[in-house]
Amino acid sequence: MTEDQTPVQHRIVVVGGGFGGLETVYNLRGVEVAITVVDQRNHHLFQPLLYQVATSTLATSEIAWPIRHLLRRYKNVLTLLGTVEAVDTAAKTVITADGDVIPYDTLVLATGARHAYFGHDDWEPFAPGLKTLEDATTIRRRILTAFEMAEREPDPQKRAQYLTFVIIGGGPTGVEIAGTIADLARDTLKGDFREIDPASARVVLIEGGSRVLGAFKEDMSAYAKMALEKLGVTVHLGNPVTACHADGVEFAGQTLRARTIIWAAGVQASPAAKWLGVPADRAGRVVINPDLTVPGHPEIFVIGDTATVANGGKGTVPGIAPAAKQQGKHIAKTIKARLAGDNAPKPFLYHHAGDLATIGKRAAVTDFGWFKLKGYLAWWLWGLAHIYYLIGVRNRLAVALSWLWISVSGVRSARLITQRDAAEEDKSA
Incomplete structure (x- = not known):
């Protein structure tokens, strides 16, 4: 690289502004990377209290916050409102419903889940x-x-x-x-x-x-x-x-x-497995490696309700907010290690509170x-x-x-x- 060339920042795309996605971003603050956060809604939702809105206990504004506001001090973060429709793993791009093509070096899919009606x-x-x-x-x-x-x-x-x-x-x-x-x-x-x-x-x-x-x-x-x-x-x-x-x-x-x-x-995962063309379990969750990466794609992480990963000898990691937050921290730690030259896989260890x-x-x-x-x-x-x-x-x-x-x-x-x-x-x- 010549002296007048500027090094290209590592590009990270985080799809989903839930607990796992935001925790990933929070833990990359101050790191020399370019982050793009994409979500189909403009707000982060505190899902554990969602039922209290449904039953007239709380107002919507008490459990949801604009993602842009939460990330306003993160100068290396670009926030986009959009719905992801596909991922081109060969070209390393994310494609939205509006036709946007977003390139990535590292992709984090934290797209959550919807309710499932078991075929009905x-x-x-x-x-x-x-x-x-x-x-x-x-x-x-x-x-x-x-x-x-x-x-x-x-x-x-x-x-x-x-x-x-x-x-x-x-x-x-x-x-x-x-x-x-x-x-x-x-x-x-x-x-x-x-x-x-x-x-x-x-x-x-x-x-x-x-x-x-x-x-x-x-x-x-x-x-x-x-x-x-x-x-x-x-x-x-x-x-x-x-x-x-x-x-x-x-x-x-x-x-x-x-x-x-x-x-x-019941719940049904987002179509992330279809985007990637990889195996999924009965609920549509991507079957991932112990380090939270997709088999064959170490640059792609999948977390939260979108993924299923073994929890040592204790079944699988549950699809709850604390687990997603721990996974987000783990991904950020892994990315930092990779940027420092350490590419060894680091298994995720879930601690159930x-x-x-x-x-x-x-x-x-x-x-x-x-x-x-x-x-x-x-x-x-x-x-x-x-x-x-x-x-x-x-x-x-x-x-x-x-x-x-x-x-x-x-x-x-x-x-x-x-x-x-x-x-x-x-x-x-």
């Missing part, structure tokens, strides 16, 4: 899942609209359908949604209606497995079921749903009539292996853990005050019906 995508209009802010506001709208329609419905049977809420899937999201809807009906909406008693609403949680919170220890799972039933939630175990339609759901040979159905039963889930506004379960807690104290610990990971002092204070106010008064201030969709119009006709 036709169920989605009747049973929306919960992965985006749009999903959350749709579910919130349907929940609140159901009470409004029940208030004006003179037919007792149709009114009962409006006041029946079905949640499919007994993992943390399903348990948290069921408990919060029960609180909403029996506490928050008390006294707001004249023709109906919101407390008469029926909340039903359907889990195809033998217990709720299947990833937790059995005693924690049993406590969660008991806490849900104490809130008035009906829990059905061992019988998966066989059909979803405008009038309700079918399972165990019966039809449960309901106007509001929420899907929390624990499992947490809340049931309503005053109970939760926490399992850190060496330390377990359930009940009201566990709820406080769950709340502190989530507040700690929120971005910005303002948001931490806003969420803490919202939770404290709800715990004391039962009032949720985010009960807004902003728009009705075609599916709701059809069901109310």
Whole structure:
């Protein structure tokens, strides 16, 4: 290289502004690289609290932040709003739906996942899942609209359908949604209606497995079921749903009539495996090497819900936020080592901090292996853990005050019906 030539910076493209993608960028601050972040939305979303937007507890702005704002001090980062449609591994470029061709030396795919209907995508209009802010506001709208329609419905049977809420899937999201809807009906909406008693609403949680919170220890799972039933939630175990339609759901040979159905039963990875032309598991996740790279492509990393990687002898790394953040740090460390001339593969080691889930506004379960807690104290610990990971002092204070106010008064201030969709119009006709 002659003296008048400027060395070309290493080009890193990060697709996805979630926990893993942003953690990768954060840990490359000050490194002489050129980073391009591409996301189909302009905001980073704190997904663990998304269900609280769906159930009128929090506002959208309290759990989402503009990606540009979060990266505004990173002068080596270019942020682009766009949807990736393909990856040319031979040319080392990323292609967007708008026709942009973005070259890379290192590619990080952290594109997350969507809900999966196990081959029944036709169920989605009747049973929306919960992965985006749009999903959350749709579910919130349907929940609140159901009470409004029940208030004006003179037919007792149709009114009962409006006041029946079905949640499919007994993992943390399903348990948290069921408990919060029960609180909403029996506490928050008390006294707001004249023709109906919101407390008469029926909340039903359907889990195809033998217990709720299947990833937790059995005693924690049993406590969660008991806490849900104490809130008035009906829990059905061992019988998966066989059909979803405008009038309700079918399972165990019966039809449960309901106007509001929420899907929390499974996830499907983004099409990253198809972009790369590499093997994927049943959920569409890219099967990657222990160092988080794609087989045959050491320059491509795949993390988070988009990837499946062995966790030593303990199964696979879970698709949760702490895991994605750890993976982002690992990738940044690997990139730094490579820039320094060390190209030896470095296996990723996941450190599981624990499992947490809340049931309503005053109970939760926490399992850190060496330390377990359930009940009201566990709820406080769950709340502190989530507040700690929120971005910005303002948001931490806003969420803490919202939770404290709800715990004391039962009032949720985010009960807004902003728009009705075609599916709701059809069901109310």
